[in-house]
Amino acid sequence: MNIRLIAGLTVLVVLVVAAVLAPWLAPHDPMTQSLFNQLLPPAWLAGGDANFLLGTDNLGRDLLSRLIYGAQPALLVMFVGATLSGMLGVVLGLIAGFFGGWLDAVISRIVDVFMSFPPMLLAIVLVAVVGPGVGAVITAIILIGWTRSCRLVRGEVLALREQEFVTSARVLGVSRLRMIVHEILPNLLPLLSVLFGLEMGRAIVTETILSFVGFSSSSIPTWGSIIADSRPYIYQAWWAMAYPTLVIMIAVLGLNALGDGLRQATDPLARR
Amino acid sequence: MPALTIKLAFSLMLEVRGLRLSLPDRGHKPAFGRTPMLEILKGVDLSVPAGASVGVVGESGSGKSTLARTLVRLYRPTAGTIVFDGEEVGSLEGMALRSLRTRMQMVFQDSQSALNPRLRIGTILADPFIVHGRVRTTTEALARAEALLEQVGLSRQYLFRYPHQLSGGQRQRIGIARAIALGPRLVLADEIVSGLDVSVQVQILELLSTLRASTGMAVVLISHDLSVVRTFCDSVIVMRHGEIVEAGPTASLFEAPQHPYTRRLLRAIPLPEVDPSWIDSVNLIED
Numbered sequence: 001m002n003i004r005l006i007a008g009l010t011v012l013v014v015l016v017v018a019a020v021l022a023p024w025l026a027p028h029d030p031m032t033q034s035l036f037n038q039l040l041p042p043a044w045l046a047g048g049d050a051n052f053l054l055g056t057d058n059l060g061r062d063l064l065s066r067l068i069y070g071a072q073p074a075l076l077v078m079f080v081g082a083t084l085s086g087m088l089g090v091v092l093g094l095i096a097g098f099f100g101g102w103l104d105a106v107i108s109r110i111v112d113v114f115m116s117f118p119p120m121l122l123a124i125v126l127v128a129v130v131g132p133g134v135g136a137v138i139t140a141i142i143l144i145g146w147t148r149s150c151r152l153v154r155g156e157v158l159a160l161r162e163q164e165f166v167t168s169a170r171v172l173g174v175s176r177l178r179m180i181v182h183e184i185l186p187n188l189l190p191l192l193s194v195l196f197g198l199e200m201g202r203a204i205v206t207e208t209i210l211s212f213v214g215f216s217s218s219s220i221p222t223w224g225s226i227i228a229d230s231r232p233y234i235y236q237a238w239w240a241m242a243y244p245t246l247v248i249m250i251a252v253l254g255l256n257a258l259g260d261g262l263r264q265a266t267d268p269l270a271r272r
Numbered sequence: 273m274p275a276l277t278i279k280l281a282f283s284l285m286l287e288v289r290g291l292r293l294s295l296p297d298r299g300h301k302p303a304f305g306r307t308p309m310l311e312i313l314k315g316v317d318l319s320v321p322a323g324a325s326v327g328v329v330g331e332s333g334s335g336k337s338t339l340a341r342t343l344v345r346l347y348r349p350t351a352g353t354i355v356f357d358g359e360e361v362g363s364l365e366g367m368a369l370r371s372l373r374t375r376m377q378m379v380f381q382d383s384q385s386a387l388n389p390r391l392r393i394g395t396i397l398a399d400p401f402i403v404h405g406r407v408r409t410t411t412e413a414l415a416r417a418e419a420l421l422e423q424v425g426l427s428r429q430y431l432f433r434y435p436h437q438l439s440g441g442q443r444q445r446i447g448i449a450r451a452i453a454l455g456p457r458l459v460l461a462d463e464i465v466s467g468l469d470v471s472v473q474v475q476i477l478e479l480l481s482t483l484r485a486s487t488g489m490a491v492v493l494i495s496h497d498l499s500v501v502r503t504f505c506d507s508v509i510v511m512r513h514g515e516i517v518e519a520g521p522t523a524s525l526f527e528a529p530q531h532p533y534t535r536r537l538l539r540a541i542p543l544p545e546v547d548p549s550w551i552d553s554v555n556l557i558e559d
């Protein structure tokens with residue numbers, strides 16, 4: 001049994017269901033303020049209201065509804081961010097590793113430059129230039145994330161290139177493109193699935209941090225902005241910060257497990 | 273004797289003259305400036321008649337593998353000529369080089385690394401037909417792959433296996449199958465039986481002999497194991513430090529080696545020397 005794959009898929013399915021069915025699942029509108037119900041504790045604590053299962057924030061908005069709606073931007077950011085940053089990194093890493101020479105030198109130096117720059121600072125500068133919003137957050141995730149996949153893929157391709165099945169493909173007269181697609185790429189699958197899981201998790205964390213410093217979208221509740229909004233009230237209402245943090249942790253852990261599980265599932269050496 | 277020369281040139285399928293190869297010596301790469309070049313092949317002459325089997329022996333580092341890799345044009349010779357079927361192939365590029373790939377093939381030493389671990393045997397064996405446009409559909413390619421499997425003595429169920437599910441000997445059969453897929457005139461076999469059990473070695477060499485007889489292809493067998501070369505090859509060349517020290521028909525080279533290096537190599541063959549009285553000295557009953 002592939003426990004990681006099952007756990008990861010469960011988390012992913014829950015996220016997708018929450019995002020898609022948010023209007024039907026959420027008991028309240030996530031933006032509706034109710035000044036009579038400010039900072040209500042979760043229902044099971046003293047002073048809690050069964051109407052607001054996880055309590056409310058400082059403006060009396062229902063925390064559970066906000067968390068459910070927060071799955072929408074989270075999914076968008078993690079899928080689009082991880083896919084695009086992964087694709088950019090994989091393509092450049094493949095080129096650098098496979099062709100070597102000056103192409104490798106140029107790509108590797110660009111990676112060095114990007115990596116030497118504090119990633120969060122890079123993201124903040126970018127969002128400041130482009131303006132806040134989900135698009136800017138995704139762009140930031142791509143700019144930060146591609147270097148990691150590029151470097152990992154490059155190293156893996158360098159090792160694969162020396163394997164004799166690549167040499168034998170050359171002796172068979174296989175074209176370079178076919179060699180990359182047909183011989184190298186299938187061998188990158190385990191690495192790519194782990195990488196994709198990690199990058200999806202990182203995307204959520206990056207979004208949280210950017211929200212926390214106020215650079216994400218303000219029109220829809222994101223998990224990061226819920227944490228940021230609740231920070232001043234941490235001593236009166238810990239739950240408003242604790243639950244979104246918990247949700248983020250479970251999501252990130254689940255996505256990492258998903259990547260690991262996929263690696264096991266796609267590795268022919270693992271299933272004998 | 274011009275007539276004899278012409279006749280020889282005609283019957284020789286592969287004729288290598290003064291082959292030299294220098295590669296960058298990465299072990300001595302300086303921090304700045306050019307990487308020094310290291311000459312690995314220092315003027316090799318080699319003749320392979322059509323359908324023949326030629327052995328190349330020598331210690332590791334003698335340049336035998338590099339010779340094979342240069343012949344299949346994984347490297348471009350620094351100097352010298354490689355005439356294959358009347359065509360100089362040492363400087364071929366692009367489409368002409370691709371056409372050479374169908375006529376000259378190679379089997380690799382490490383069958384584990386020579387087969388892509390993520391592709392099924394069927395995919396690996398269908399590849400040559402697809403790459404060179406010999407088939408129109410995948411089904412057709414798989415049928416050809418199945419026929420190849422049969423040729424190397426494996427059943428069709430192996431089409432759906434992965435390389436790691438096969439034994440070393442079976443993997444080497446797949447390596448041979450892939451090499452003969454396009455019907456080459458010459459197959460270079462680089463240490464293909466080293467690392468296999470002796471009984472499996474014999475089976476693989478027998479398979480190669482059978483295929484050679486049935487297809488009329490020539491085989492260049494590279495080995496450090498002289499007994500392997502002795503049973504399989506018509507003629508032998510002995511290499512040392514990138515040069516040929518001795519060449520000749522197998523029988524005469526093994527009977528009367530001329531060069532001192534060859535004599536030393538022959539003396540190094542381990543022979544089963546067992547004194548029949550040895551059994552008496554063993555205490556079979558433990559007290």
